Amino acid sequence: xxxxxxxxxxxxxxxxxxxxxxxxxxxxxxxxxxxxxxxxxxxxxxxxxxxxxxxxxxxxxxxxxxxxxxxxxxxxxxxxxxxxxxxxxxxxxxxxxxxxxxxxxxxxxxxxxxxxxxxxxxxxxxxxxxxxxxxxxxxxxxxxxxxxxxxxxxxxxxxxxxxxxxxxxxxxxxxxxxxxxxxxxxxxxxx
Amino acid sequence: xxxxxxxxxxxxxxxxxxxxxxxxxxxxxxxxxxxxxxxxxxxxxxxxxxxxxxxxxxxxxxxxxxxxxxxxxxxxxxxxxxxxxxxxxxxxxxxxxxxxxxxxxxxxxxxxxxxxxxxxxxxxxxxxxxxxxxxxxxxxxxxxxxxxxxxxxxxxxxxxxxxxxxxxxxxxxxxxxxxxxxxxxxxxxxxxxxxxxxxxxxxxxxxxxxxxxxxxxxxxxxx
Numbered sequence: 001x002x003x004x005x006x007x008x009x010x011x012x013x014x015x016x017x018x019x020x021x022x023x024x025x026x027x028x029x030x031x032x033x034x035x036x037x038x039x040x041x042x043x044x045x046x047x048x049x050x051x052x053x054x055x056x057x058x059x060x061x062x063x064x065x066x067x068x069x070x071x072x073x074x075x076x077x078x079x080x081x082x083x084x085x086x087x088x089x090x091x092x093x094x095x096x097x098x099x100x101x102x103x104x105x106x107x108x109x110x111x112x113x114x115x116x117x118x119x120x121x122x123x124x125x126x127x128x129x130x131x132x133x134x135x136x137x138x139x140x141x142x143x144x145x146x147x148x149x150x151x152x153x154x155x156x157x158x159x160x161x162x163x164x165x166x167x168x169x170x171x172x173x174x175x176x177x178x179x180x181x182x183x184x185x186x187x188x189x190x191x
Numbered sequence: 192x193x194x195x196x197x198x199x200x201x202x203x204x205x206x207x208x209x210x211x212x213x214x215x216x217x218x219x220x221x222x223x224x225x226x227x228x229x230x231x232x233x234x235x236x237x238x239x240x241x242x243x244x245x246x247x248x249x250x251x252x253x254x255x256x257x258x259x260x261x262x263x264x265x266x267x268x269x270x271x272x273x274x275x276x277x278x279x280x281x282x283x284x285x286x287x288x289x290x291x292x293x294x295x296x297x298x299x300x301x302x303x304x305x306x307x308x309x310x311x312x313x314x315x316x317x318x319x320x321x322x323x324x325x326x327x328x329x330x331x332x333x334x335x336x337x338x339x340x341x342x343x344x345x346x347x348x349x350x351x352x353x354x355x356x357x358x359x360x361x362x363x364x365x366x367x368x369x370x371x372x373x374x375x376x377x378x379x380x381x382x383x384x385x386x387x388x389x390x391x392x393x394x395x396x397x398x399x400x401x402x403x404x405x406x407x408x409x410x411x412x413x414x
Binding site: 030035042043046056077079080081082084092098099101103110112115129132136150151154156171175186 | 199200201203204205208209210211212213216217219220221223224225226227230232234235236237238239240241242243244245247248249250251252253256257259260261263264288289290291292293295297320321322323367
């Protein structure tokens with residue numbers, strides 16, 4: 001049996017832990033993953049204004065979902081932190097809405113499939129996550145702030161505009177430029 | 192055919208961040224089902240979220256949190272897994288659904304199951320249930336050659352083609368394409384001749400009609 005990583009600090013170790021959980025229902029691997037991610041998911045919930053007890057509960061739910069859906073992770077085309085982020089985000093939204101967040105179903109027969117070449121050329125998901133991290137450093141302060149407000153303050157474009165006392169168009173163009181810069185940097189020709 | 196008109200990048204980013212209201216999230220998710228290019232973009236945007244999560248200063252969990260979760264993994268009921276909605280309540284064979292997920296689940300069926308309501312000459316609509324009142328989502332079925340009266344917007348409008356197509360000025364929209372309009376845009380979409388068009392339209396503010404017929408229609412049908 002291979003050694004279980006002691007932490008989930010690197011995406012590579014977190015990926016190993018995920019595959020241990022998916023393949024072997026490995027509780028020890030889960031404990032390591034929990035120790036790293038649950039306190040960060042809780043911090044995310046708190047940042048978005050969730051009360052402490054609920055933030056704790058939603059972080060628990062998120063990690064429980066990680067356990068239950070571990071075998072879906074491989075197909076998620078994402079690094080572990082990205083995948084866990086999307087689970088946390090959806091659980092938070094669903095906790096406050098009566099109808100669950102609209103998400104595509106990757107198994108839907110009506111889904112238009114990815115082109116074959118895109119699947120082959122697709123950047124390794126860990127490489128892509130690293131490239132995104134590097135690209136984020138190249139954003140100017142205004143772009144970085146608009147992105148941060150989107151992810152951590154749960155603000156719509158118009159709410160960001162109000163917060164920063166800017167025209168709506170300015171906020172949109174900052175977000176658009178930030179996103180374009182990141183996508184350029186990872187060398188994707190998306191459209 | 193490849194989608195030509197996409198969801199704006201800043202809206203994709205906000206979808207990934209979890210900031211969009213229910214109706215706008217719905218139109219984005221349905222576009223994603225039909226547009227591999229925007230799915231790639233969403234994967235990148237989600238990486239931003241993953242990176243930011245990774246960089247957050249951890250906040251200690253309650254003492255018994257891990258034990259609680261481990262106890263619950265024991266009882267991991269298969270029944271709690273999401274059951275994919277596929278053929279239920281629909282007569283269409285799987286491969287020929289007109290509505291992709293998550294639209295079918297929201298309606299409880301496919302195109303054949305929509306309870307249309309006539310709202311004007313050649314125009315029928317079905318208002319979708321939404322989780323919040325921030326934006327409204329409706330299906331529109333417009334007969335060939337018919338148009339929505341010229342209108343502007345007090346907020347954003349996304350119109351996603353699900354079947355048939357429409358044109359607006361020199362631009363043509365087919366299945367998967369999205370026309371996005373903001374308060375500065377005044378337009379008059381016209382459904383293609385023949386079978387017309389079925390669209391998912393999401394508006395974040397009331398439309399503003401410029402002619403008297405449009406204004407009357409607005410009062411009567413509540414667009």
